[in-house]
Amino acid sequence: MYIMADLGPCGKLGYKKYEQILCTLKVDSNGVITVKPDFTGLKGPYRIEMEGEKQELWKYTIDNVSSLAQPEEEEREQRVFKDLYGRHKEYLSSLVGTDFEMTVPGALRLFVNGEVVSARGYEYDNLYIHFFVELPTNWSSPAFQQLSGVTQTCATKPLGMDKVAYFSYPFTFEASFLHEDESADALPEWPVLYCEVLSLDFWQRYRVEGYGAVVLPATPGLHTLTVSTWRPTELGTRAELRRFFIGGSLELEDLSYVRIPGTVKGTRLSRFGFRTMTTGSVTFRFHCLQQSRAFMESSSLRRRMRSVLDCLEGFSQQSSIHNVLEAFHRARRRMREARESLPQDLVSPSGAMVS
Numbered sequence: 001m002y003i004m005a006d007l008g009p010c011g012k013l014g015y016k017k018y019e020q021i022l023c024t025l026k027v028d029s030n031g032v033i034t035v036k037p038d039f040t041g042l043k044g045p046y047r048i049e050m051e052g053e054k055q056e057l058w059k060y061t062i063d064n065v066s067s068l069a070q071p072e073e074e075e076r077e078q079r080v081f082k083d084l085y086g087r088h089k090e091y092l093s094s095l096v097g098t099d100f101e102m103t104v105p106g107a108l109r110l111f112v113n114g115e116v117v118s119a120r121g122y123e124y125d126n127l128y129i130h131f132f133v134e135l136p137t138n139w140s141s142p143a144f145q146q147l148s149g150v151t152q153t154c155a156t157k158p159l160g161m162d163k164v165a166y167f168s169y170p171f172t173f174e175a176s177f178l179h180e181d182e183s184a185d186a187l188p189e190w191p192v193l194y195c196e197v198l199s200l201d202f203w204q205r206y207r208v209e210g211y212g213a214v215v216l217p218a219t220p221g222l223h224t225l226t227v228s229t230w231r232p233t234e235l236g237t238r239a240e241l242r243r244f245f246i247g248g249s250l251e252l253e254d255l256s257y258v259r260i261p262g263t264v265k266g267t268r269l270s271r272f273g274f275r276t277m278t279t280g281s282v283t284f285r286f287h288c289l290q291q292s293r294a295f296m297e298s299s300s301l302r303r304r305m306r307s308v309l310d311c312l313e314g315f316s317q318q319s320s321i322h323n324v325l326e327a328f329h330r331a332r333r334r335m336r337e338a339r340e341s342l343p344q345d346l347v348s349p350s351g352a353m354v355s
Contacts, residue, residue, distance in 0.1 A: 205247025
């Protein structure tokens with residue numbers, strides 16, 4: 001039910017444009033009456049401003065003039081509210097379900113809702129991006145999970161000194177980490193997202209515009225990251241002329257070469273003689289969610305969410321400190337061995353003078 005008022009000037013009553021709703025009354029199936037706006041009470045009156053030949057200001061109040069409810073009626077009202085809240089709780093439980101899946105102890109589940117936001121600063125127009133996620137050791141994903149994707153082809157628009165392509169391409173994936181080895185040599189690595197930016201012209205000639213990679217955020221929440229890219233080049237103008245007239249350019253056979261590929265054996269990777277040039281940048285947006293039993297334990301102790309690597313007792317800071325301490329101990333041990341191997345007269349010149 002609506003309580004309305006006709007606020008038209010004298011002689012112009014009955015026009016719809018002067019009608020105003022003062023109050024709305026609703027009654028649901030449980031007999032609960034809802035009044036909107038609420039009773040005025042200690043608040044000031046409600047205001048309505050009318051625009052017309054002259055500006056008018058109307059004030060009104062809504063008061064509950066009903067007699068006070070009896071104790072039996074108040075008790076009945078409380079039972080109705082309790083039943084209403086109970087039904088609402090059951091409805092929410094039905095939406096969530098009862099088969100909530102928990103992770104195994106020592107494991108982490110990572111959910112990423114990502115977006116390829118934009119690319120800017122590239123030489124050619126009509127860009128598209130190929131990307132994929134590389135999972136390190138001890139990481140796995142469901143069999144149905146797709147860890148790669150290709151955006152649509154997007155034309156650029158000028159923005160300042162650069163040309164920008166707005167993709168707004170969404171993607172999502174799930175991965176799980178199982179901390180099996182607690183030794184220092186098995187500290188966990190985080191998944192890496194690799195991207196390849198390409199262009200396609202009117203004659204269906206495509207060119208590689210840049211390669212890039214970014215480590216996924218290690219903390220839950222919203223993260224916006226910009227990845228700078230580069231592409232391989234050759235000496236001379238022949239390669240650039242071929243790139244301009246017939247398309248095509250130098251390409252990486254393995255996109256993981258953007259960082260350190262997994263096929264590398266040994267402790268050193270030489271890129272001497274590999275020529276590249278800086279190109280543009282790609283912006284990603286990540287909404288990261290993490291699920292682990294370690295979070296429940298930490299929240300009861302410190303009442304705050306820590307990063308998963310901290311919860312699993314294996315984050316990069318610990319690795320760096322451990323490496324520094326190991327290097328210090330090795331250097332100290334070599335100094336002691338060198339000191340013991342030197343002649344005594346060199347080690348203790350004052351003793352040689354006395355003798």
